[in-house]
Amino acid sequence: MKIIDEINKDTEENASKIRTFIKDYVKDFKKRGVVIGVSGGIDSAVILALAVQKLGKENVYGLLLPEKESASSSKELGARLCDTLGVSYEEVPITPILEALDIYGKKEQIIKRTCPEYDPDIHKTSLVLPSLLEDNMITIPSIRLVKDGEIVSKNRLKAKDYLELIGIQNVKQRSRMLVQYMYAEKNNYLVCGTTNKTEYLLGQFVKYGDGGVDIEPLGDCYKTQVYALAELLDVDREIIERPPSADTWSSYTSDEDFFWRMPIDIMDQLLYSQEHELPVDVIKENTELSEETINKAKRGIAKIGKASKYITSNPPICYLEK
Incomplete structure (x- = not known):
């Protein structure tokens, strides 16, 4: 059994389901289209392409939301993607909000x-x-x-x-979301999220920041599946090959250096094997890791999941007896 092949076996079907999901919720919520924060990364590129295919370019609006520590390539790749797809977009720097x-x-x-x-x-x-x-x-x-x-x-x-540093940094994602909702509500659009399943399972998003959206079309797609979708959609090769990053540090920091803490193909295979309760021998054969290393990684992932539980859960409600 090849775990990566199992993860990526239904790419065309996944693309169709995601396109339909986006259109159905735009209709159900009685909106005209979607606003997407275009980061120059693979997740927003895939969502933008699928939304345009189903809603039409006239019903999709892109927002480039740079700040002074963003990589210049983020804005350049995002703008090029919107131009290629014929999507209207606007650049709204969030630096003034952060400076204030x-x-x-x-x-x-x-x-x-x-x-x-x-x-x-x-x-x-x-x-x-x-x-x-x-x-x-x-x-x-x-x-x-x-x-x-x-x-x-x-x-x-x-x-x-x-x-303190995490609290400070998270203001960047929350500022971006403020802008996205301002544009979405002005145009009667939905805010379309770009968080994938790998990120969701690890709590790799900011509550009421990039996690504060109306819909999450990639929420059941591992990052590995997002790469497969990008290949299917013929996304810009420079975007596909770019190391994923939250892009909030002056030195471009990949998700592998901070969030995943291992190659993404290994992380996704471990998450998938956990979800499907695969035996350790299958994991060893696919990842070429020792059983000891696999167990260490699993403990680390479990610790991350436990620490991020408050991020991935809805606010608890105090229910009163009737």
């Missing part, structure tokens, strides 16, 4: 406390976590300083600073 809340200043203070050598004029920064496949399972996050494309230092964050 002093997000950059607060972030810089934490980095300077962690990295005394940090110089914002010469260093770019990223937040990383150790691999779940390494022998050392210590999950202490680190700030990485990059100069002229080379990593020059890596300093561990204190727990308090890490929590």
Whole structure:
């Protein structure tokens, strides 16, 4: 049994179901179309293409939402994708919102406390976590300083600073969602999300940020399936080959360095095997990992899932007796 083949066996059918899902909910919610935040990444590219195929380009609106730490390629690839598909779009920088809340200043203070050598004029920064496949399972996050494309230092964050930093960074996704809803409500459109199943299972989204949407067409598609959809839809090769990232750090940080902490094909095979209760021998044969490493990775994934439970669940309601 090839796990990757099992994951990707119904790509054309998946594309058809997603297209129908988008159209059905636009109709059910009595909306005219969808707004999509176009990041230059593979998830939004796949959703944009499928939405255009089912709703028509005139009923799809793209938003480019850069800020000063975004990679320039994000905006360029997003704009090129919209132009290729004939989708109307607008660029709305969120930097003024973040500056008004002093997000950059607060972030810089934490980095300077962690990295005394940090110089914002010469260093770019990223937040990383150790691999779940390494022998050392210590999950202490680190700030990485990059100069002229080379990593020059890596300093561990204190727990308090890490929590503050995550809260600061999450304002970026929440600011983007504010803008998307402003445009959606103005045009009587739905806000169409781009979170996939891998991200959902890991809690890899920001509550009321990129997770605060009206519909999630990719919510039952592993990231591996999104890549298969991109190939089917003939998405721009540069987008397909670009390392996925939340794109919120000045040094472009891939999801593999922080969220997945392992190659995506390994992560998806582990998640799929967990969902389908596959025996460890099948996992070993497919991933070429030892049983010890597989068990370590599974414990790490379980820990991530437990920590993100509040993100993936709806707000609890206090029900009163009638």
